[in-house]
Amino acid sequence: MLLIKNGLVIDPSQNINETLDILIENKKILKIEKNIKANKDMEVINANGMIVAPGFIDLHVHLREPGKEYKETILTGCQAAAKGGFTGIACMPNTSPVIDNESVVELIKARANKYNLVDVYPIASITKGQEGKELTEYGILKETGAIAFSDDGVGVSSSGVMRRALDYAKAFDALIMCHCEDESLAGDGVMHEGVMSTKLGLAGIPSIAEEIMLERDIALAEFTKGKIHICHVSTAKGVEIIRNAKNRGVRVTAEVTPHHISLTDEAVKDYDPNTKVNPPLRTKEDIDALIEGLIDGTIDCIATDHAPHSIEEKEVEYDYAPFGMVGLETAVPIAFEKLVKTNKLDYLQIVKVLSTSPAKILGLDKGSLREGTEADITIIDPNLTQKVDVNKFYTLGKNTPFNNLELTGWPVYTIKDGNIIMNQGVVVE
Numbered sequence: 001m002l003l004i005k006n007g008l009v010i011d012p013s014q015n016i017n018e019t020l021d022i023l024i025e026n027k028k029i030l031k032i033e034k035n036i037k038a039n040k041d042m043e044v045i046n047a048n049g050m051i052v053a054p055g056f057i058d059l060h061v062h063l064r065e066p067g068k069e070y071k072e073t074i075l076t077g078c079q080a081a082a083k084g085g086f087t088g089i090a091c092m093p094n095t096s097p098v099i100d101n102e103s104v105v106e107l108i109k110a111r112a113n114k115y116n117l118v119d120v121y122p123i124a125s126i127t128k129g130q131e132g133k134e135l136t137e138y139g140i141l142k143e144t145g146a147i148a149f150s151d152d153g154v155g156v157s158s159s160g161v162m163r164r165a166l167d168y169a170k171a172f173d174a175l176i177m178c179h180c181e182d183e184s185l186a187g188d189g190v191m192h193e194g195v196m197s198t199k200l201g202l203a204g205i206p207s208i209a210e211e212i213m214l215e216r217d218i219a220l221a222e223f224t225k226g227k228i229h230i231c232h233v234s235t236a237k238g239v240e241i242i243r244n245a246k247n248r249g250v251r252v253t254a255e256v257t258p259h260h261i262s263l264t265d266e267a268v269k270d271y272d273p274n275t276k277v278n279p280p281l282r283t284k285e286d287i288d289a290l291i292e293g294l295i296d297g298t299i300d301c302i303a304t305d306h307a308p309h310s311i312e313e314k315e316v317e318y319d320y321a322p323f324g325m326v327g328l329e330t331a332v333p334i335a336f337e338k339l340v341k342t343n344k345l346d347y348l349q350i351v352k353v354l355s356t357s358p359a360k361i362l363g364l365d366k367g368s369l370r371e372g373t374e375a376d377i378t379i380i381d382p383n384l385t386q387k388v389d390v391n392k393f394y395t396l397g398k399n400t401p402f403n404n405l406e407l408t409g410w411p412v413y414t415i416k417d418g419n420i421i422m423n424q425g426v427v428v429e
């Protein structure tokens, strides 16, 4: 038995915001009450001064296995998730081979189960090989365990294919996750198109490259009555488009990444390839609108878009480096620093966007501390200040622009099915 004593329990699913004790038995939450007496059969965590929340869920992660294990493996990705306070992650299909058939879904599930750290939910591709042409078998894939469908990494350029994908997905009540990027507008761009890209002499990716496909995907979701989730929204106009769509009743949800709410294109000024990410870091006005979107619920959740790459791949000229940055081990402190410390989101709201909402989007019975549910719990020390240190990362990817940054509000325990899988930043196997 595990007893978590005197923590500030934050559970948006039950609107709990109160100092309580949580008793866990047989992997499940047995009870949440004031002053549960400890006895000698219980392991006790003193959570005085800490936030005790339902386990965080990251619905947008790139594990590179199978195929690119030098960037990340399922094991290192799961360890990074546990360290970062996540008890569940959904992984994108841009692996090699692509997750476009049952055997790859099964392989990922089997390996993740063997490691027994965090839940891993494979996302299958919308089209075979993510080539944007032929749809995959949504029914069979969903039955095998695909939690959603996405061609993340590239936009589905054909509107006809996207329409068919939405129609077909609807038959299985499946979720389509959209990477909104019009290739012909993004071109060879490597950063946000604006004053900064001109100054630096780098090719730009205009905001419209994202917004035009966002408009299209929303129009198609409205037309087909399908269900879409927008990945990594990065522009102010994008937030407005989603807000209007939600007001019309379109079935759309959206995520924002920690980097898009904390960095602008100014960060590119020293040509650090670790600032190269897709969509690119944009402007202060975009950040303000993204945060406003989180506050009013237009943007449902925070997702990392954890995208590990090797040092060799990243340590090249800006133009040649791959897009992407790691995020699992820095997401929570960045979110706390940028959103909680600044009083933009309160505790209930931050836990909602990191746990309850992503669980709901994926249709999981998670994101809650209800009695009787599996004991997936994240404990945060909101006053712990420490520096990001890539040398302590579990992920194989060291590609972050946040190294050495001092942040306040770190996960200190991750509990999965009643077992402590991370204690004070150390993953326990």
Ligand SMILES: NC(=O)N[C@@H](CC(=O)O)C(=O)O
Pocket (backbone or CB within 6 Å): 062, 094, 152, 153, 154, 179, 276, 277, 278, 279, 305, 307, 308, 323, 324, 325
């Ligand atoms: N975000 C990125 O910059 N890169 C992602 C792909 C993606 O999320 O579109 C990757 O797989 O590396």
Ligand SMILES: [Zn+2]
Pocket (backbone or CB within 6 Å): 152, 153, 154, 179, 231, 232, 278, 279
């Ligand atoms: Zn993407």
Ligand SMILES: [Zn+2]
Pocket (backbone or CB within 6 Å): 060, 062, 092, 152, 153, 305, 307
């Ligand atoms: Zn991604």
